[in-house]
Amino acid sequence: MPGSVRPLTDQEEPRIVKARIYVTLKPGVLDPQGKAIQHALTSLSFEGVEDVRQGKFFEVKLASSTREDAEKKLDAMCKQLLANTVIENYAIELE
Amino acid sequence: MKSAVIVFPGSNCDRDVAVALERITGKKPAMVWHGGHELPKVDLIVLPGGFSYGDYLRSGAMASHSPVMREVIERAKAGTPTLGICNGFQVLTESHLLPGVLMRNAGLKFLCKDVWLRVENTQSLFTNRYAKGDIIRIPIAHGEGNYFADPDTLKRLEDNDQVAFRYVSAEGEVTDAANPNGSQHNIAGIFNDSRTVLGMMPHPERLAEPALGGTDGRKLFESLLETVA
Numbered sequence: 444m445p446g447s448v449r450p451l452t453d454q455e456e457p458r459i460v461k462a463r464i465y466v467t468l469k470p471g472v473l474d475p476q477g478k479a480i481q482h483a484l485t486s487l488s489f490e491g492v493e494d495v496r497q498g499k500f501f502e503v504k505l506a507s508s509t510r511e512d513a514e515k516k517l518d519a520m521c522k523q524l525l526a527n528t529v530i531e532n533y534a535i536e537l538e
Numbered sequence: 539m540k541s542a543v544i545v546f547p548g549s550n551c552d553r554d555v556a557v558a559l560e561r562i563t564g565k566k567p568a569m570v571w572h573g574g575h576e577l578p579k580v581d582l583i584v585l586p587g588g589f590s591y592g593d594y595l596r597s598g599a600m601a602s603h604s605p606v607m608r609e610v611i612e613r614a615k616a617g618t619p620t621l622g623i624c625n626g627f628q629v630l631t632e633s634h635l636l637p638g639v640l641m642r643n644a645g646l647k648f649l650c651k652d653v654w655l656r657v658e659n660t661q662s663l664f665t666n667r668y669a670k671g672d673i674i675r676i677p678i679a680h681g682e683g684n685y686f687a688d689p690d691t692l693k694r695l696e697d698n699d700q701v702a703f704r705y706v707s708a709e710g711e712v713t714d715a716a717n718p719n720g721s722q723h724n725i726a727g728i729f730n731d732s733r734t735v736l737g738m739m740p741h742p743e744r745l746a747e748p749a750l751g752g753t754d755g756r757k758l759f760e761s762l763l764e765t766v767a
Contacts, residue, residue, distance in 0.1 A: 472686065473720070475646050524603065527596055527632070529639045530686060 457506045460513045461538040466526045467498035501525060513537060539766050541567040541582040544610060546601045546629075551587030551741065555623065558743040559584070562759040572604040581766045582619045583610055585626030587679070587741060597640060597682045598628030607633060619663050619766055620735045624680055627727070627737030636730055636737045637695070638687030640680075644720025648681040652752075653718055655703040655726050655740060656710050662733040663765045665702060667757040673710045674754035676740035678718060683739040685721035685728075695728055702736055703727040 468474050474496050481495040503520070507513035517535045526533040541559050545552045552569065559567045559582075568578050572590075577583075591600035601607065607629075614620040614635050622630040630636040643649060652675050657668040668674070687695070695701055703726040707716040717724045719739075727738030742755025 472641075473644065475642060475644055475720075479646060524595070524599065527599070527639055529631075529637075529688070530641065 457508045459504050460507050460510070462503045462505060462513065462517050463536040463538075464501040464503060464517065464521060464525060465498060465534045465536075466501070466521070466531050467533075468496055469530055469532055472530045498531075499525075510537065539563045539582060539763055540565060540578070540580045541584060542570045542578060542580040543567045543584045543586055544570050544572060544606055545586070546572045546588065546590035546604060546625075548590045548592055549586050549588035549625070551623065551625075551743065554741075555584055555586050555743040558746040558755070558759055561747060562756065563763050570606060572601065572606050575605050575609060577606060577609045577613065580618070582621065582762055583613060585610070585620070585622040585629050587624030587626060590625055590629065593682070596628075596632065598625060598630075598632040601625075601629045602632035611635060614730075614735050617732065617734050619762065621664065621762075622735075622737040623741055623743065624678075624683075624739055627739055628682065630735060630737040635735050636728055637691045638685055638728070640682050640739070641684040641686050641720075642682050643680070643684050643718070648679075649683070649718050650677070650679040651718075652677050652745075653726075653740060654706050654708050654710075654716065656706040656712070658701045658704055659699045659729070659733075661699070662702065662729060662736070662761075664729075664733075664736045664758055664761055666765055667761040671710065673706065673708070675745065675752055676742055676755055677744045678740045680719070680739055683719040683721065685719075685723075685725040685739075687722065692722060695725075696723070698731060700729045700731065700733070701725055701727075702729055703738055703740070 477495040477497045484492045521533040657672040660670045704724040712724045742758040745752035745755040
């Protein structure tokens with residue numbers, strides 16, 4: 444097509460990727476909230492609730508040109524803000 | 539002694555600590571809004587108590603990324619004495635100026651009461667006016683003051699005498715009953731390794747003159763006055 448110019452790059456156009464991030468307490472770190480929830484479930488007559496651990500869940504929409512770039516950015520986000528790695532683990536799922 | 543109190547959205551002990559500082563040092567501290575990048579040249583930086591950013595995400599987590607914190611972290615690392623009280627302690631751990639983390643109280647309840655503390659180390663800018671082993675009465679007011687660190691960090695804190703204050707009974711014994719929030723080793727306050735940064739959950743500014751019902755917190759500010767230029 445006359446006049447049309449394609450950028451000379453092998454980078455893909457940025458597109459929106461959706462990530463799910465799970466932040467959970469490390470094993471061995473006491474979770475008094477989880478314990479209280481477990482007791483509440485038991486008192487609601489749900490039998491066999493052996494353990495409850497409470498965590499956090501984030502959905503992040505991120506403009507990114509490659510999957511690798513998105514993973515790198517999300518990992519940095521978890522380390523710098525979303526999780527406190529002294530007591531928490533995190534897991535990232537990319538759609 | 540010139541001081542600055544950093545004010546975050548949701549800080550609520552900034553005025554209390556400013557009053558204590560002014561009464562004891564004779565100089566009004568600069569109140570520095572978190573959104574600014576300008577921090578005046580001061581001899582002491584104070585991160586006050588409160589609920590910065592509504593405790594969103596984790597207590598102190600959002601505040602630790604405030605614009606002004608970049609400068610605070612730089613100055614604290616360069617040796618400017620820095621005091622974090624309650625939420626300020628949480629901001630210090632989230633900023634990695636102090637190790638460990640403050641988790642939800644083991645009993646899940648918000649606690650607002652006076653507790654007994656034992657002064658563990660008087661060789662610091664913050665505690666030199668106390669005597670080692672002094673038992674002092676200071677109020678706590680927090681929902682997340684349960685100090686946690688991994689075993690290596692705890693060992694390092696103990697070996698280097700970085701524990702400033704411990705929760706104790708009125709007789710000065712370290713017991714589970716005297717531990718209000720489940721903190722490891724009954725830790726109520728710690729120093730960084732150069733003892734120029736102190737984070738503590740109890741509020742010394744709330745018992746710093748007789749009209750407030752006690753003066754046990756006063757010596758902390760007097761210590762600073764004596765040793766900080």
